[in-house]
Amino acid sequence: MISNSPAILGPVTTTDVRDCSIARTLEVVGEKWSLLAVRELMLGSDRFEEIVRRTGAPRDILTTRLRKLEAHGLVEREPYQDRPVRHRYRLTALGWSLAPVLTMLRDWGDTHLVGPEGPPVTLRHTCGELLRPRIHCAACGEAVTSRDLEVVTDGTSDRG
Amino acid sequence: MISNSPAILGPVTTTDVRDCSIARTLEVVGEKWSLLAVRELMLGSDRFEEIVRRTGAPRDILTTRLRKLEAHGLVEREPYQDRPVRHRYRLTALGWSLAPVLTMLRDWGDTHLVGPEGPPVTLRHTCGELLRPRIHCAACGEAVTSRDLEVVTDGTSDRG
Numbered sequence: 001m002i003s004n005s006p007a008i009l010g011p012v013t014t015t016d017v018r019d020c021s022i023a024r025t026l027e028v029v030g031e032k033w034s035l036l037a038v039r040e041l042m043l044g045s046d047r048f049e050e051i052v053r054r055t056g057a058p059r060d061i062l063t064t065r066l067r068k069l070e071a072h073g074l075v076e077r078e079p080y081q082d083r084p085v086r087h088r089y090r091l092t093a094l095g096w097s098l099a100p101v102l103t104m105l106r107d108w109g110d111t112h113l114v115g116p117e118g119p120p121v122t123l124r125h126t127c128g129e130l131l132r133p134r135i136h137c138a139a140c141g142e143a144v145t146s147r148d149l150e151v152v153t154d155g156t157s158d159r160g
Numbered sequence: 161m162i163s164n165s166p167a168i169l170g171p172v173t174t175t176d177v178r179d180c181s182i183a184r185t186l187e188v189v190g191e192k193w194s195l196l197a198v199r200e201l202m203l204g205s206d207r208f209e210e211i212v213r214r215t216g217a218p219r220d221i222l223t224t225r226l227r228k229l230e231a232h233g234l235v236e237r238e239p240y241q242d243r244p245v246r247h248r249y250r251l252t253a254l255g256w257s258l259a260p261v262l263t264m265l266r267d268w269g270d271t272h273l274v275g276p277e278g279p280p281v282t283l284r285h286t287c288g289e290l291l292r293p294r295i296h297c298a299a300c301g302e303a304v305t306s307r308d309l310e311v312v313t314d315g316t317s318d319r320g
């Protein structure tokens with residue numbers, strides 16, 4: 001009866017779980033190795049063995065992750081050899097649209113997880129400077145911080 | 161002997177794995193439920209039971225994730241009750257610095273995983289418009305796309 005006791009917390013129902021685009025995105029790319037596979041494809045690796053080697057992912061798990069990315073339309077696969085059949089992988093436009101997510105993951109690591117030797121890789125912007133990415137508002141163009149944002153939920157207030 | 165056969169791929173050594181800030185960041189927050197716990201703390205939940213309820217995370221796994229976030233300095237815990245001891249959780253400044261990562265994960269889901277009913281939650285910028293986040297270069301202020309970036313590796317070219 002404990003799990004149904006309203007005296008403590010009320011009954012837990014599935015509607016208590018917040019429906020949110022972050023959770024939905026993580027359902028697609030949040031499993032271990034998925035985003036590293038996407039990174040590797042962005043950096044030019046296109047063969048399974050190369051992605052294994054550069055990410056360190058276990059082969060069977062990477063196979064599953066690539067199939068899932070393909071099923072969701074982020075990755076395309078084409079055969080480049082017949083016997084045995086081998087495939088080349090590449091990102092679709094949808095896959096490439098994850099670049100801002102990876103840019104911000106990279107920036108967090110560059111900022112907080114890097115010693116005096118500096119980041120293992122940096123990105124140079126066409127302006128000539130190394131990229132320090134900042135989030136701006138598309139509407140007004142201004143830089144955005146958490147303090148500038150108000151959470152807007154729908155009428156039920158149970159989504160977020 | 162297959163795993164050591166240089167005829168196929170050459171020996172796989174740990175130095176083949178790309179050292180990269182994305183991988184380092186995912187080592188800290190890339191496990192399932194970690195980023196959703198951070199989201200929940202950003203949205204104001206501060207008790208374990210509330211985070212369980214709003215994320216749907218299994219209790220034992222969430223406990224492990226929160227301890228890891230605490231060990232890495234992203235989360236602080238303070239007791240608010242003695243018998244039994246219960247804790248309140250809150251993000252540190254380091255934890256809050258993940259906001260841009262979550263903003264971009266949210267934006268990807270808003271853009272690609274939302275039906276005609278619209279996003280379950282939106283953020284309003286102080287300018288009055290709903291936030292559509294864009295990455296800009298801190299140096300020149302311009303909006304950045306993948307095409308504007310060049311990957312710079314160090315001399316070994318094995319890091320990325």
